Amino acid sequence: MSCDSLSSVEKRGRQKSWKEKVHPAFLEIVRVHRNSQETLSGSEPHQIARNAQKLRAQVLQTREDLLKRYPELRPGSPSNHITAASARFLSQRDNLTGILEWLCWRRFGQPLAILVAEDKAGNLEAHNKVHRLRDDLWHLVHGRGPIEPFKGNSRHSEIMELGLSLGLDALTDEELADCFDEFCTCGKAHDADALKKQRARVRKYLRAAHDQRLRAIPSRERFAVNGAHGLTARAYHWAAKGIRHVEVSQHGKQVECLIYPDGTVIAAETSQFYQPGGLDRLLQAFGVASAEQLFCMFFPV
Numbered sequence: 415m416s417c418d419s420l421s422s423v424e425k426r427g428r429q430k431s432w433k434e435k436v437h438p439a440f441l442e443i444v445r446v447h448r449n450s451q452e453t454l455s456g457s458e459p460h461q462i463a464r465n466a467q468k469l470r471a472q473v474l475q476t477r478e479d480l481l482k483r484y485p486e487l488r489p490g491s492p493s494n495h496i497t498a499a500s501a502r503f504l505s506q507r508d509n510l511t512g513i514l515e516w517l518c519w520r521r522f523g524q525p526l527a528i529l530v531a532e533d534k535a536g537n538l539e540a541h542n543k544v545h546r547l548r549d550d551l552w553h554l555v556h557g558r559g560p561i562e563p564f565k566g567n568s569r570h571s572e573i574m575e576l577g578l579s580l581g582l583d584a585l586t587d588e589e590l591a592d593c594f595d596e597f598c599t600c601g602k603a604h605d606a607d608a609l610k611k612q613r614a615r616v617r618k619y620l621r622a623a624h625d626q627r628l629r630a631i632p633s634r635e636r637f638a639v640n641g642a643h644g645l646t647a648r649a650y651h652w653a654a655k656g657i658r659h660v661e662v663s664q665h666g667k668q669v670e671c672l673i674y675p676d677g678t679v680i681a682a683e684t685s686q687f688y689q690p691g692g693l694d695r696l697l698q699a700f701g702v703a704s705a706e707q708l709f710c711m712f713f714p715v
């Protein structure tokens with residue numbers, strides 16, 4: 415057997431293997447993603463708005479279906495791409511903010527809220543970046559594009575971000591290349607080594623964004639976090655007495671449980687969390703692995 419045919423046999427075997435390792439939801443998400451790339455790039459200018467609307471409807475439908483079949487992917491879990499695809503009834507202002515958030519992430523690998531906070535704090539580099547984003551946005555909104563391309567291969571980054579927590583992280587470099595051969599529409603050959611490096615970069619950016627968000631939270635202590643099942647968590651901080659805890663209630667009504675810094679949860683006897691499985695219900699509602707993590711959403715260490 416020649417080397418050529420041996421390697422093609424290996425490749426055929428692998429082409430299936432990556433699909434068995436990823437979450438089945440990823441296959442559906444990445445298909446919708448490929449379809450949207452192909453549809454939009456193949457659209458005549460006058461068709462773009464209508465096609466984009468159809469795609470949006472398709473994304474919403476897929477999201478609803480996926481959440482029904484895989485409730486563990488609910489918003490608030492590490493698979494936040496489903497939340498990102500969920501926004502609806504957007505105002506013009508929300509739309510512009512959405513474009514800015516996307517631009518900021520693609521251009522600088524940083525969440526917009528963090529960048530704006532740094533700008534307000536007097537950071538010159540952040541200030542220049544905000545200026546740059548405004549300039550990009552102006553060109554896009556007024557049809558004065560195209561804007562300068564983003565660094566790196568942003569199509570690859572998008573697919574990585576969609577699937578990193580749905581199994582792409584566990585693929586070998588070769589399996590990753592097979593996955594991109596099937597679903598990426600960039601038209602270029604997919605090199606396993608280059609993709610491995612890009613995966614590491616995306617992982618690093620996501621981790622940094624997560625850490626930055628946690629650090630930014632103290633100024634937002636007064637806000638509530640809404641979880642699933644109509645549950646709301648809110649910080650309680652009485653600085654003079656050194657008392658800190660997080661209160662959880664249903665629809666902001668009577669407090670059902672308190673969470674302390676060490677992760678201790680005190681539930682009222684009448685509360686839904688007092689029952690067996692109550693702690694799991696609480697953690698699941700907020701997409702956290704422990705009660706301490708929920709506490710840290712409001713009081714990061």
Ligand SMILES: [Zn+2]
Nearest residue numbers: 598599600601
């Ligand atoms: Zn590609």
